[in-house]
Amino acid sequence: MRTHTDAHDLRHHGDAEVRDAHLTDLAVNVRTGTPPDWLRERIADSLKALAAYPDGRAARAAVARRHGVPVERVLLTAGAAEAFVLLARALTVRHPLVVHPQFTEPEAALRDAGHEVARVLLREADGFRLDPAAVPDAADLVMIGNPTNPTSVLHPAADIASLARPGRVLVVDEAFMDAVPGESEALAGRTDVPGLVVLRSLTKTWGLAGLRIGYVLAEPETIVALERAQPLWPVATPALAAAEACMEPAALKEASLAACGIARERAHLLAGLAEFDEVRVVEAAEAPFVLLHVRRGAEVRERLRGLGFAARRGDTFPGLGPDWLRLAVRDRATTNRFLQALDQALTMVGD
DSSP: OOBOOOOOOTTOOTHHHHTTOOOEEESSOSOTTOSOHHHHHHHHHHGGGTTSOOOOHHHHHHHHHHHTOOGGGEEEESHHHHHHHHHHHHSOOSSEEEEESSOSHHHHHHHHTTOOOEEEEOOGGGTTOOOGGGSOTTOSEEEEESSOTTTOBOOOHHHHHTTOOTTOEEEEEOTTGGGSGGGTTOOTTOOSSTTEEEEEESHHHHTOTTTOOEEEEEOHHHHHHHHHHSOSSOSOHHHHHHHHHHTSHHHHHHHHHHHHHHHHHHHHHHHHHTTOTTEEEOSOBOSSEEEEEETTHHHHHHHHHHTTEEEEESTTSTTOOTTEEEEEOOOHHHHHHHHHHHHHHHHHHHO
């Protein structure tokens, strides 16, 4: 396996596109209109207990019930980002591999921990779909997103599970799985796949990026190893309250309805993008964002900024270049305004 030390900015994230700018945000994949009022109230009510040290037992049990697993298979984390760092630092691996294009933080965390990281680059010609045979047997830690950020591709659970090997840790980032209707192809809750580690985040669906809450589902011995690498009280009381609330049946129903709404709005966005000859879209989109290739994409993105819209640049993702953009799915009115702006931007660049 070849390791990589190229110039991709693995620390660039969508929030940088909108920071200190008054733009319509299509760069960050957090659902708009969140957190809902009922969740804000639950979080606010938790502030009464700030004098006490955080107690994560109730939230951990709620996550375990939601996925039908023992609490020993659950670890609460300060967002999925902390989980990536824990995996990189706590597990003894020699040949980690990341399947790209995907969220870059896992590779950044592995590099920061001193690992040499190999890559498998999925190809546009294949629809950015996983070919399990492309992952070499020597990899003892494999990381893949499902659905994958930024491609929006949802890989079959069977294909991902087939990557499991004796002595291999198989990490699946399911941060956007709750935005897929029915959570089809989810591996969270599976206990029959050896070495499986599933990461979940409450950031995207519930609008909690500023609160930092996520969790890990894995074999008990893996959970113990990760927990030992955490500082004491790693998840604050308000975040624990949010985790517990988001596991309740009413919250799960709300998330399911939101996922169906996102699917409808994504179809509208894809139909609009199909009208542009200059645009090529990854059509198998299943996440709350889409990936598109645009001729002279870097210039188009800057024109869009001038027209009031922030799109996520694609060239920081290994396997993509400056002509790739990622767009978050928004409501129909916002999408229609964006499509008009895109038409103008393409005309400006074409002149």
